[in-house]
Amino acid sequence: MAPIVDIHTHMYPPEYIDLLSTRTDLPLVRTFPSSPDPRLILLESELPSLQRALADPSAPLPGRSLTKHFTSLPAKLSFMARHGITTSVVSLANPWLDFLSPEDAGPVAKRINESFEAMCVAHPGKLFFFGALPLINTPGTESAQDQTQQTILTAITHLTTLPHCRGIILGTSGLGAGLDDPRMLPIFTSLAAAQLPVFLHPHYGLPTSVFGPRADDYGHVLPLALGFPMETTVAVARMFLAGVFDAVDGLRMILAHSGGTLPFLAGRIESCVVHDAGLAAAAAKAAGKGDGEGERVRKRRTLWEVLRQQIYLDAVVYSDVGLKAAADATGAGAERLMFGTDHPFFPPVGEKADGADDEEWESVQWNVDAVIRAFGEGSKEAELVLGVNAATVLRLDV
Numbered sequence: 052m053a054p055i056v057d058i059h060t061h062m063y064p065p066e067y068i069d070l071l072s073t074r075t076d077l078p079l080v081r082t083f084p085s086s087p088d089p090r091l092i093l094l095e096s097e098l099p100s101l102q103r104a105l106a107d108p109s110a111p112l113p114g115r116s117l118t119k120h121f122t123s124l125p126a127k128l129s130f131m132a133r134h135g136i137t138t139s140v141v142s143l144a145n146p147w148l149d150f151l152s153p154e155d156a157g158p159v160a161k162r163i164n165e166s167f168e169a170m171c172v173a174h175p176g177k178l179f180f181f182g183a184l185p186l187i188n189t190p191g192t193e194s195a196q197d198q199t200q201q202t203i204l205t206a207i208t209h210l211t212t213l214p215h216c217r218g219i220i221l222g223t224s225g226l227g228a229g230l231d232d233p234r235m236l237p238i239f240t241s242l243a244a245a246q247l248p249v250f251l252h253p254h255y256g257l258p259t260s261v262f263g264p265r266a267d268d269y270g271h272v273l274p275l276a277l278g279f280p281m282e283t284t285v286a287v288a289r290m291f292l293a294g295v296f297d298a299v300d301g302l303r304m305i306l307a308h309s310g311g312t313l314p315f316l317a318g319r320i321e322s323c324v325v326h327d328a329g330l331a332a333a334a335a336k337a338a339g340k341g342d343g344e345g346e347r348v349r350k351r352r353t354l355w356e357v358l359r360q361q362i363y364l365d366a367v368v369y370s371d372v373g374l375k376a377a378a379d380a381t382g383a384g385a386e387r388l389m390f391g392t393d394h395p396f397f398p399p400v401g402e403k404a405d406g407a408d409d410e411e412w413e414s415v416q417w418n419v420d421a422v423i424r425a426f427g428e429g430s431k432e433a434e435l436v437l438g439v440n441a442a443t444v445l446r447l448d449v
Contacts, residue, residue: 054137054438054449058250059307059365059391061144063121064166070159078146081105083112090114093146096259120395124170128177130394134415137438138449141167142181142220145254149187149224153195156185157202161209164216171215179447181220181250182210184238188227199226200237207241217445218247218305222254223286230286231293243301248363248445251286252307253279280311287313287362288320288354292330296357303361303444305389309368310358314380317354324354359383363444365391366436369417371424374436378425385432389441392418 071080071091078093081101085108092101092114100113119126121144131139143163148156160183167180184206189199210216219242225235242249256278259266266273283306290296306313324330334351352360359382366388368374374388381387397414419437426432442449 053434054442054447055135056390056438056441056445056447056449057131057136057139057392057394058305058389058441058445059367060127060139060141060394061121061396062124062127062141062167063117063144064163065122066159066162066166067143068117068122074150076150078150080117081114084108086112086116088116088118091117094255094259118395118398120398127394128174130412131177133411134392136392138177138179138442138447140179140181140217140441140445140447141170142250142252143167143183145222145252147183147220147222147254148185149222149227149254151185151187153187153189153199153202156187156199157206160185160206164206164210164213168213168215176448179215179217179445181218182206182213182216182247184219184221186221186224186226188224196234200234203238204241207238207245207247210247211245216247217447218250220250220252222252223282224254229289231289231295236295236298239295239299239302243299243303248303248305250305250307251283253282256282280308283307283311284313284316287311291320291354291357292324294351296361297352300361303363305363305365307365307367307391309366309373309377309388310362310364310380313354313358314364314373314376317358317380320354355380355382359387363387363389363440365389366418366422367391367393369414369421371421374421374425385426385435386440388436389444390418390422390437 068080068089071078072089077095077098078091080089080091082089083104090112092098097113100111103110104112120130127139127141148160151159164182167182171178171180185202187199189196210219223230225232228234256274259274262269262273262278287306287310296302358380362381364377364381364387366374366377368377378384378388392412392415394412394415397412399410399412422433422436426436438449441447
């Protein structure tokens with residue numbers, strides 16, 4: 052049988068939970084007498100409910116319940132066995148490390164990455180990982196920012212010494228100013244040279260205000276279903292407009308959630324680029340210089356070309372309609388798509404909500420069914436998406 056490889060699957064190692072449990076500022080982890088599991092409080096909008104829960108034990112609990120599926124390696128392996136997953140490429144989930152001080156970020160990243168490496172060593176062929184980088188926003192002097200950048204470059208070098216690291220997971224904020232920030236270019240260049248692909252994952256979503264005054268009535272549907280994919284779309288579009296992909300043509304990215312809305316909106320983005328008077332004037336000015344910048348502008352690739360040359364998409368989209376659009380956008384059909392589960396998010400629902408080891412997760416089956424409907428059960432294309440692509444691109448010994 053062809054392998055089934057899950058490239059979108061998260062864990063919070065014990066070191067990370069311990070760190071968040073000691074914090075007094077967001078993000079933080081708290082325990083409550085009424086809950087068997089600790090809770091992760093990530094967003095400012097969750098602070099009022101945190102204060103109510105601390106004052107009143109009967110109040111609804113804030114944040115996200117960190118069940119064993121978030122923290123336990125045996126639970127991860129049991130989940131894999133239950134769903135026929137050959138190999139998982141695990142990664143830390145948001146908020147990653149951007150809340151740390153410059154002094155702490157590097158050592159914490161090293162401990163977490165080494166913790167993931169130890170898990171992989173204990174289960175050869177079953178586990179690989181995307182490393183975490185000490186990406187923090189360092190305001191202040193240029194020397195302080197240079198030191199932060201050097202810390203990150205050192206972390207990348209360390210990741211190349213860990214045999215089971217197959218890339219890095221990255222949020223959309225970068226060093227605090229987005230992925231089109233010029234300070235990110237040396238980091239992208241270093242990752243490309245080390246042949247470490249970037250798994251790009253939404254970070255905090257869109258501002259709550261965009262969802263309107265009744266947003267609380269709709270639970271987490273709008274932030275998760277719309278906010279996360281749009282965050283990815285905006286981040287990659289900014290990188291494209293800033294010329295990041297042209298500047299670092301060895302950079303390879305895997306976009307979470309099938310690239311957000313990029314497969315659907317790439318044509319519209321291109322049209323807007325062509326018709327934007329400001330961009331056209333800047334391009335004409337650069338071209339008139341006759342220097343390297345002018346040459347770069349004249350040779351600007353389209354977003355379609357970037358999608359087909361430097362970008363892969365995961366298959367966490369839950370429908371064959373979205374998956375077909377993702378396949379079309381990459382220009383290579385099934386060859387640039389990789390299966391994922393987003394475990395441990397979207398657990399079993401209803402009476403099965405405790406996520407027992409022997410329960411099937413409907414969300415996983417929806418993604419499998421989407422691949423089968425899009426490409427045909429047992430087809431070569433389905434095998435590519437379900438595991439062969441990831442095994443090839445990420446050099447997995449499965």
